[in-house]
Amino acid sequence: MDFKDSPAQAEFRHKVRQWLQANAPADNTLSRGGMESDEAMREGREWQARIYDAGWACLTWPKEYGGQGLTAIEQVIWSQEVAKFSTRDGFFAIGIGNCGPAIMLYGSDQQKQSLLPRMARADDIWCQLFSEPGAGSDVAGLKTRADKDGDSWKINGQKIWTSQAQYADYGVILTRTDPTLPKHKGLTMFFVDMKQPGVEVRPIKQADGGQAFNEVFFNDAVVPDVQRLGELNGGWGVALAVLMNERLAIGSVAPNGWPEYWDMIRKLELDGKPALEDSEVRRRTADWYVKNAGLKNAQARMLSAVANGGVPGAEASLGKLVGASMCQDISAYALDLFAEMGVCADEQMALMQAQFQKAYLYAPGLRVAGGTDEVMRNIIAEQVLGLPADVRVDKGVPFNEIKAGNIRQ
Amino acid sequence: MNFEFSEEQKLVQQQARQFLTEQSPLSVVREVLERDASQVRIHEDVWQGIVKLGWPGVAIDEQYGGLGMGYLELCVLAEELGRSLAPTPFSSTVYLAAEALLLAGTEAQKERWLPAIATGGLVAGLAFVEATNGIAGQALNMRWQDGGLQGRKTPVFDAEMAQLLVVSAINEAGEPGFYLLETDQPSVRCESLTSIDPTRSIAAVEFSKAAADPMRQDLDFAATMGVIQDRAAVLFAFEQLGGAQACLEMATDYTRQRYAFGRPIASFQALKHKMADMFVAIELARSNAYYGAWSLSTGSDDLTEAACVARLSASDAYYQCSKENMQAHGGMGYTWELDCHLYYRRAQHLASVLGRQAYWKDRLIAEVA
Numbered sequence A: 001m002d003f004k005d006s007p008a009q010a011e012f013r014h015k016v017r018q019w020l021q022a023n024a025p026a027d028n029t030l031s032r033g034g035m036e037s038d039e040a041m042r043e044g045r046e047w048q049a050r051i052y053d054a055g056w057a058c059l060t061w062p063k064e065y066g067g068q069g070l071t072a073i074e075q076v077i078w079s080q081e082v083a084k085f086s087t088r089d090g091f092f093a094i095g096i097g098n099c100g101p102a103i104m105l106y107g108s109d110q111q112k113q114s115l116l117p118r119m120a121r122a123d124d125i126w127c128q129l130f131s132e133p134g135a136g137s138d139v140a141g142l143k144t145r146a147d148k149d150g151d152s153w154k155i156n157g158q159k160i161w162t163s164q165a166q167y168a169d170y171g172v173i174l175t176r177t178d179p180t181l182p183k184h185k186g187l188t189m190f191f192v193d194m195k196q197p198g199v200e201v202r203p204i205k206q207a208d209g210g211q212a213f214n215e216v217f218f219n220d221a222v223v224p225d226v227q228r229l230g231e232l233n234g235g236w237g238v239a240l241a242v243l244m245n246e247r248l249a250i251g252s253v254a255p256n257g258w259p260e261y262w263d264m265i266r267k268l269e270l271d272g273k274p275a276l277e278d279s280e281v282r283r284r285t286a287d288w289y290v291k292n293a294g295l296k297n298a299q300a301r302m303l304s305a306v307a308n309g310g311v312p313g314a315e316a317s318l319g320k321l322v323g324a325s326m327c328q329d330i331s332a333y334a335l336d337l338f339a340e341m342g343v344c345a346d347e348q349m350a351l352m353q354a355q356f357q358k359a360y361l362y363a364p365g366l367r368v369a370g371g372t373d374e375v376m377r378n379i380i381a382e383q384v385l386g387l388p389a390d391v392r393v394d395k396g397v398p399f400n401e402i403k404a405g406n407i408r409q
Numbered sequence B: 001m002n003f004e005f006s007e008e009q010k011l012v013q014q015q016a017r018q019f020l021t022e023q024s025p026l027s028v029v030r031e032v033l034e035r036d037a038s039q040v041r042i043h044e045d046v047w048q049g050i051v052k053l054g055w056p057g058v059a060i061d062e063q064y065g066g067l068g069m070g071y072l073e074l075c076v077l078a079e080e081l082g083r084s085l086a087p088t089p090f091s092s093t094v095y096l097a098a099e100a101l102l103l104a105g106t107e108a109q110k111e112r113w114l115p116a117i118a119t120g121g122l123v124a125g126l127a128f129v130e131a132t133n134g135i136a137g138q139a140l141n142m143r144w145q146d147g148g149l150q151g152r153k154t155p156v157f158d159a160e161m162a163q164l165l166v167v168s169a170i171n172e173a174g175e176p177g178f179y180l181l182e183t184d185q186p187s188v189r190c191e192s193l194t195s196i197d198p199t200r201s202i203a204a205v206e207f208s209k210a211a212a213d214p215m216r217q218d219l220d221f222a223a224t225m226g227v228i229q230d231r232a233a234v235l236f237a238f239e240q241l242g243g244a245q246a247c248l249e250m251a252t253d254y255t256r257q258r259y260a261f262g263r264p265i266a267s268f269q270a271l272k273h274k275m276a277d278m279f280v281a282i283e284l285a286r287s288n289a290y291y292g293a294w295s296l297s298t299g300s301d302d303l304t305e306a307a308c309v310a311r312l313s314a315s316d317a318y319y320q321c322s323k324e325n326m327q328a329h330g331g332m333g334y335t336w337e338l339d340c341h342l343y344y345r346r347a348q349h350l351a352s353v354l355g356r357q358a359y360w361k362d363r364l365i366a367e368v369a
């Protein structure tokens, strides 16, 4: 075991740092959770193209597909270093982190060559079309149909909460191809052209006022069979592989509020004295320091397991589970420290306050996106600890006989 | 001992709920939420309706034009106001300014202003806080000089509509005191700010030699300040309680009718326990708030202790219930369209209006140890 860099890793870190110092803005004022605006999207695309052109994008992907053929360790080193700068790194976590592996694992060679480098440079934006109004935690309960039509499929139905769909060129979509089979058995995965006539995207305004996710309606949208990912009715297996990558991808960029808090708390004064001289503040801060260290170190362990040839296991869930609530609590605490000024949301007047308010308002989204806290705990309990599964009332029942979604009495 | 509200008080509560359900439904709150930056975030019609019902004067003595019903009735109204999220200047006018007037006003000031609050629809507020100095801050920068006030207070709640402000300031001898000021003068400049809860009005107020009247000179400033805070803490606790309760009801309603994995999500223990925990937090907060109400209404000498426990548990309960209500709604809970975030925002707003939690914790232990 070695938590310190090997000479080769240290050399890599040094190069990353040098490049970042020359190319990335240093202030820590960018709110990392904010993904709402066209402006953020433009910055995200710009940054992604820049790191791609300089050879820092998608480090673990093979060179022929736009990556660098490096290991997860280098990816972590990159993430650790870039986190010290104010960039939009990780802005395409869902496209690159989830859709990327889906194409990598199940796409044809020709698809990989034509699609992946453009994805890695954010020349094309990708979205993940899994959740539906009646199927989120229970995503296998989805209803969007794909019906065979010659060499193609016709897609009909509605997806929801689709991040970045309003910008997307492509989407990876999970559909129902046989509603008479039990729910996990009749699903098939495709990737779909989002710019075609049968696809309509309507933005949804979020609780924090931003607009990063959408409803997507499919009306006879066409997908050629060559864009099927995996076997017919084998979509659940593909989804699991993708979701596992999502947990890892989100875990590595999920804001937990710590860098912003640590920055702030060392500058804050309370009653004319440095806040860290207050013993309560000092100890609460230490608690979060410990939690953040645990997250960092757990992630390093997880990734070194992956680098040594393992696959990301269910334990990858813990990063997001811990980080999301931590972000919520840390921002609530920061706002409390600002006393009455904690309510003030004007950036000119109270930049620090406004920053933690943003975090307070996006944290609830983190606790739901990519699997809710409760679902994460179920995964840890059942898949990591091997505890007996919940009683499943829908097991083996044909899909079209299961109750789902909102049913008003 | 009787730890319940009386039948009459419950009737007041019912009537209040009915009025607010009809006149200040969440669609009204949303209308204020969606206003642009140039508009005041107070709903004039709802406020006028409240004034007509005489609520601002519920706890004000008949001698000063109020209904003289007492604090228990006011607590009951506060709970309903909190539950409805009504965007009105009620708390600033009634819990803060009217109480400050009662405690620190001269007889002439009380006779002049309390009736205007009780029945005249006068909006008033408290200007104590100076940005980095919380309500507890002793280091005042606001100056009283040559009959005028000089300085800046931020944030001042409902200042945009307030005609009257109670201001804390230091006089030429360096002594802190309270001053009463009418805002309708050019030397008072009010700059609107945005709250994390855009259904509440906050502002920064700049005073440049603004004309004001000194309030009672014979008071212990810190002690009076303490009583103003303690009373407000109890009343705000009822607002927080009302909001937390609304969150719990939203969560149980929603999870009962939403199905996943072939069953209502309310049947998953993870959610049942979450809602049971919300209930428990509310019950503890409710019990503490009732104790505070009793202490307030009887003028009991343990008001500080009661106010501290009421405030601390109500702030915790509202945070917990508002965030877990969002969580129980999944993706829906994170939409602008659903009302969950309105409570989550109000929870943070109310947790901050009377300064840091640490201040109340220290105050509690200093009182009881």
Ligand SMILES: Cc1cc2nc3c(=O)[nH]c(=O)nc-3n(C[C@H](O)[C@H](O)[C@H](O)COP(=O)(O)OP(=O)(O)OC[C@H]3O[C@@H](n4cnc5c(N)ncnc54)[C@H](O)[C@@H]3O)c2cc1C
Pocket (backbone or CB within 6 Å): A094, A127, A128, A129, A130, A131, A132, A133, A134, A135, A136, A137, A138, A160, A161, A162, A163, A164, A213, A365, A366, A368, A369, A370, A371, A372, A373, A374, A375, A378, B258, B260, B261, B265, B268, B269, B270, B271, B327, B328, B329, B330, B331, B332, B334
């Ligand atoms: C910011 C954000 C971005 C998102 N981006 C995308 C995206 O790009 N693509 C996409 O496909 N989806 C996306 N999602 C959707 C997300 O994956 C779902 O919202 C999430 O899985 C929850 O599903 P739901 O909203 O239907 O809630 P529900 O499943 O209805 O959950 C409601 C409540 O029930 C609880 N619950 C459900 N089942 C159980 C159980 N078995 N045991 C205990 N508790 C349970 C949940 O924990 C939650 O508290 C995004 C969501 C958010 C908030």
